[in-house]
Amino acid sequence: MTARDTIEAIRDGAQLPQGALLEFADGLATGAVSDAQAGAFAMAVLLRGLDRPARTELTLGMRDSGKVLSWAAGRPVLDKHSTGGIGDCVSLVLAPALAACGACVPMISGRGLGHTGGTLDKLEAIPGVGTDLPDAKMRLIVENLGVVIAAANTTLAPADRRLYAIRDVSATVESLDLITASILSKKLAAGLQGLVLDVTVGSGAFMRTLGEARALADALVETANAAGCRTGAIISDMNQPLAPAAGNAVEVASAMEVITGVRTGPLHDLTCTLGGAALRLGGLCDTEAQGAERIAEAIGSGTAAEIFGRMIAAMGGPIGFVDSWARFLPEATVIREVKAPRDGYIGAIDGTVLGRAVVGLGGGRNVETDRIDPAVGLSDILPLGTPVTRGQPLLRLHASRSPHADAAEAAIGRAIEITDTCPEIPPLVHDRIGL
Template identity: 45%
Template structure:
């Protein structure tokens, strides 16, 4: 590989030039090996943040991060398809979706992460289940995909090590929001997982990282372009994240709600998004199956039980319950017009459901239950939110986060669509 001077690569991007494929591959490889210093990559990340990257640069950057590690070789006898969400509040969709799509005949290798800040992590939620374990070897992943059809676990160490290193650097240098860097971070890990198809749930609104529809659309298009450039059939749905998904925000409470969906109940919005994403995944997998029928049949719940048991969990065990519950009441009569997703996510985090640093523990029983949805008529004093925690001292800070989270109006708000767009 041709060697370059790091400062020349930095200057080129600082001045608005498009980096060559050779420059990109060299700088990502050299940074991963430690030959490009942290301060130099920080400067390059800021240059990318300010100047951007075109589609070719972003695809090459993604490929270089994939090539920094290994790729999973998924020797399974079903078509493989994966899903990724850009993160939201109450977003437990992976939990019912993976077993549902598996019950329809696909293999779903869902390598997931942990929560940080106001957005929850799938692994934290599943660890509410007694005995369940997140860390699996590649052999265990492949065996479970063949036996059950779905696995939700932590990413293996060898996948895209450049991304792990760069992500930590971006977090402390104010360059997280760069769309090329976000997109390449997501797609390097997903492509390295080895699935033939990928469906993206790109969220927009107060509880999402992309606040505006325009930003979210740009990110979705960039993600789809990268997937296509790397030979992965990719589709994206743009979905609303101004209001929490479902009623439950936290860990154990979200698992309980996911089980309700798998058993034929659950909130309408969670069911709607689960089925919509399942249809997209099955289309990419070439399986002409109606996921709504499979969900109603109970087969997806049976697959859930097998998936949890395969990873050491007891699907019938009671989930953790909070030691303390506090209620937020409606301040007046009227129609509930707003339940702000970001504020609810911060409240759940302060109650112990999330973490401020990656090494922090979480309370599996902590979280928020939303007892009403926008559009419903409420009466003054009616319970609107339940705050769950094992540490009552955390309640005042959670209530403070919710100061402007609830809106009451004289007339019902305009109904918002959950699915805003489809991008291919």
């Protein structure tokens, strides 16, 4: 079936013959499918949608368009993926904790997207750390430590890399089917046997309603399981930052406080919840509760922190980072407190506005070629429901220049609402899909 035939069939809502989307994905990777055809395909899928078998076939075709990693037997190969949010640095804590519990964790991560931060950008806030690793080095780190957090290289899911770029300029990013195939093709190319998904919902997430979040979670779980990877999803709340920070170095600091046992709270709790689900999916425990306890023990004993420190050193970072992480992380030149304008409660937080304020400070990208300033961001963010008095600090702002700080402070004033009464605090976990 030609690329034109495939596009026409999707456009007209016709049944696709088996193998058509495998061929199309291969054509994306080899260049046999033109940019015009790729754009038309993306628009047809956005408008018409794909049924479950077709969505699975597209995902598998994009996965198989490049190299699919394999790992030595003995450890279940597990991973986690988040749809993004503010203060979401779970991966930095969870990946080494899973490895400490006996999993093999080749975590292929991404960079910041829109108002949300990226795990790779956070890791690279640590001096010397490089995340663009050749296959041989990535494999060596996993064999020695059980975990690595790295970027997808050009050999993994090249069809997705091509289609993602086309979607970005053709107004087709929002397609549920293409989002599903894009996320899972890269994850499955890592050779996973189990995957836990954190689908975020709320003011700081891409999915603003529970209905939207459930639709995405259902599509991801159904497709991944059909592709042969045991998968479940947690729908977690993003109506406030998960950690009390937004930015790169400041989020690394929050993650280090959790992984070294200095702080608990929502970041710690969600890490344990997701980790418990992953361990059960991988057959390393009987129940999610048992798995969560094992993750908490790996953190509390210092084992997860030790593995994280060794991973950082293996990726070019400083030896001894875990023991004195604060002295290694970059600091902004302008640090100021943003204060409450009146008495009341932290009644609402617009996470998207906070995230865009961080991007405006230089902590994210407006275009792909923008360079990130790892030191800027927001820290010590008060959570929802906190009683405040006029003049009390709501957060600390980290900037490179005073004009940047001024602009961010104005945005923060719009993002944090002070109310007369204490708001209802949303649960950390809204739902479970496939678990």
